[in-house]
Amino acid sequence: LYPLRKREPSLPSVNNKIPVMFDYRIGSIEFSYSAKEFKLWIRISTLEKGKRISIPLHSYAYAEKHLKEWSIKSFQIVWNSKLKRYEVHVVVEKEVIVSKPKSVVGIDLGLKRLIVAVEQGKENRVLLVEKSEYKEFFIQMRRLNNRIGKLQRLKKYKALKKLKHKRRNLALNFRRELAVKVAKYFSNSIVFIGLPNNIRTDKHYKGSGNKKLRKRVNHWAFREFAEILKVKLMEHGNMAVIINEWNSTKQCSECGSRKTEVNDRDFKCLECGYEGDRDVNAAKNILKLGLKKLNKTKVSRKGTGGVVNHPELPMIACLGLKVEASSIRAG
Template identity: 30%
Template sequence: MRLAYQFKLRLTKSQTTEIERWLDMLRHQYNYLLADRFAWYEQNRCAINSCPIVCHLPEPRDNPDYYSQKRTLPQLKKDRPWYKAIHANVLQDCVKRVDLAFKRFLKGDSNGRRSGRPRFKTKERFRSLTFSAFSKSPIDGNRLNLPKFGWVKMVYHRPIPSGFKIKTATVTRKADGYYVTLSIQDDTVPDVIAIEEVTNPIGIDMGLKSFLVKSDGSEVEIPQYYRKAQKRLKKIQKAVSRSKKGSKNRKKAVKRLGQAHKKVADTRKDFHFKTAKNLLSNHDLVAHEKLNIKGLAKTRMAKSVLDAGWGQFLSILSTKAVRVAWPTAINAGLITKAVNPRNTSQNCSNCGQKVPKKLKDRIHSCPHCGYTADRDVNAAKNILKLAVGHPVCSSAARS
């Protein structure tokens, strides 16, 4: 089981200068390795399925891959001795990032979805580096020991759970400073509650009027952090647009804009964590719809959908359910189940008959059994029934 813990770093001026130097060297190496991949690709590919009779044959050369490019690192340190300051695993991770970006460009991910052509990194776009080798006790109080970099102070606001080991540490430059993300692992597998042993299930229906509505009738109000911050963001964006490109004032305005956007993202994420904790503290099964969030983000509701952050919330909810990293619920082994949203808003949760409604109709009133409830509460009850194995429509309605 892997979890990610993020802490803010308190770097000294010399440490900040050194980490910037490392990032700059890694960026140059990333661009060099990516250019090497593109050079081989352009020389050896053919736009048609057969070559012409007269053509230029490039010099024979093996296709550069992860292992061949990793073998060039010892020679890199001989030719450019300043690269010896960087830990070997950090350099190897740079090669891995190039390999991953190029493979997604040519072959795609596990689902076959291909990414666009990898871009060369500017200083603003190369913002992180990863350490993957640690001593037995890399944390001492509020200090973290980064290999070949030294001890750094961090805001250690929550301890690492017992039994977990630090596997990687990714240092990232953000708008308001540097952060470290610790990837921790525990090989023990928590016992997951069987569906038959569930005693306090709940169904939730995600919405834009309310963030979510529970099957018991209660709801969580939607905060709309981005919409509330739009006026302030617009003012800062105007300052960025009016300043001259390349000037110091523009850089300051861009930094302020980044900090403002990060504040919106952080407050939204904090709300998601607290909402997930409240659900998992009171229920051992949480059922929700399997939403097509990417499709909804292309509609007229895009701003509201992205401001709500359904995808981030459901990801947090499912991760925390398996192993909730709070003092009162370690090794929770709870269940989150995504169900097909088809007809969950249309069918009656009481009798199962279909009651067609438009989006503007917010009250469910069944003419067959007389059941009346809020549209979202009715949907949440149908979602819960699907999760525990009951159909959302009766046999009479299916016939």
Template identity: 25%
Template sequence: MRLYRDAVQLVVNELWSLNEKLSRKKLHEMFYEELRKLGFRAHHVKEIYVYAKSVVVSARANGGKKPVLRKLTARVDKYDYRLNLENRVLVLKLHSNYEVELKLLAPRERVEKFRNWNNYELVVKYENGELWVSVYFKKTVESVKPRTIMAIDLNFDNLTLAVFTLNGRVARLKRFKTPLRKILTHRIWIERIQRRYSRSWRFIKGVRRAIGKHGERVRNISWDYSHKIGDLIADLAFKYNSIIILEDLEKLRENAKRGRRFNKKLALWFYRRIQFCIEYEAKERGLRAVKVNPKETSTRCPRCGSRLVDTGYRTLRCSKCGFTGDRDVVATVNLYRKLSLHPRCGGLGVPLNAPKPGESTSEMQGNKDEAMKTYQTI
């Protein structure tokens, strides 16, 4: 691993001194013989100079300094390893004709999912005395012809989805609670530790370890939920043959400037991870996911287009036509309208699913942990 990293660093140093874009053919001419003399296989050489070029291009695009590689990672082409999913064994072909056999610790359910897929590359990483392997798979899927439209409204405390038929009727309405409150709890603990050791927390190993554990827990909660909810939503969309509508939140952090409390929630809100998992799970099933501008989806009446008034308990009312509905459900209707070719949704039966007086506005009617119980291993 160190030899591979040092070889990549060698190529990075050479490329950094050159102020020109080099083709793969030119890179091959410059580095192939030199790297082969170090004992690397032919495909190792290709991975090294291609990876080094991507590192240099990325650093220059971001206006950074010359990259210095410290982590022990290596990309391995499909010709330089043998993967046996049946026995969960991986054989890596190393430099100087050495080979090493690794036993994969992935659960059987996860392995079974990719049994009929094609693997084409893997990444090996050595960290804290452990060897991690990421295997990349691909498969060809047939696109599913959409028969319904699924609109998804994503908020701090919940995710609301509605499945609409092409003529505008609601076929399914579902709401899931997000674990943002759990994440905020870990963030509060991090801040308490930092305040208690305000001057020394950066230098005390035990304190840094405690902060790191809370940070790791935050990452695990967000990724775990994102994978599970993405898989569940994609299964539901596949059941209804839906095209999925997501909010385009690309510039949300730049445009949303509010109070300190809101900004703290926004910093911990993992909407990009949720949308990423929904998109790739949908793509895996041959479904299409599109993003639309979410502007005014929670403030415009889906019946007449007038501005809605907040009446409390997350309910909105239109003073012009009298329409009343839940804030999140209204958002899904308006997202559907933005995609649909139909000029009007018709008489949508939008049920009022707002919390009752006295209930927390973050709660929902139904099973609050529904999204966390039914899932498939990713």
């Protein structure tokens, strides 16, 4: 405090550029068809009545598509220190009409098999997404992890700074692409996505013995992927609900018994004699649990940014669901 007492009083300064959030009351993003160079413009209100500031934007096809088809909820002006530029992050939302469902689907999330989906309806289908199908991504991630680990040991912080967020962005992009691919398989369905409840704390905690498996479990973002998958499924006209599931692999989907044997990929019930694939059995249990919860009560769940009402199963009709996409950027 002593140096401050000797210093002359001055106005406070802001060292970092703070993002500003604008909603429809004080700002808008508009298309201009008369401008030759810039298609997108930001209009921001000022303190002077009737006067607005207009800022041109460099856009790209993906952003323009979403801004035309979806309604703009809000936007944020952000300084990107890495690229040395200002960006506009836009939050958009869309109302999706969901017709009377033709089928119900249970989805089990895992590591060896990233997704196992069981569909019951007019067509009973099983969708398996193996980890081995995406070898290139996991090899790329392993190389990146090894490179980051080596740079950390050598204390090369300048090189590490260049790799900032690269690992996270690579993984996020992979999850989005996978979610889009899976969502295309289903339409007019009720989809229950099983979220492994307490998987990190119950079994794969520090000192549990299996270090490699614990590392893999802790590195895979189950909840983040479930949320992305939910949004993509809803965009394709489905009802999507995330449910917390526990012990779905060990419980028999036929009789409900837990007197079972589970090997690497095989499942056997000692009570009724049912044998099958362990992941398919888990997906069936998730489907049953979801239907049980849906039939009992009227569930109101929050989607990403919009409330989605799921009525009781017999009362399902045409519903409008609000879906909010991840923010898109226009620099």
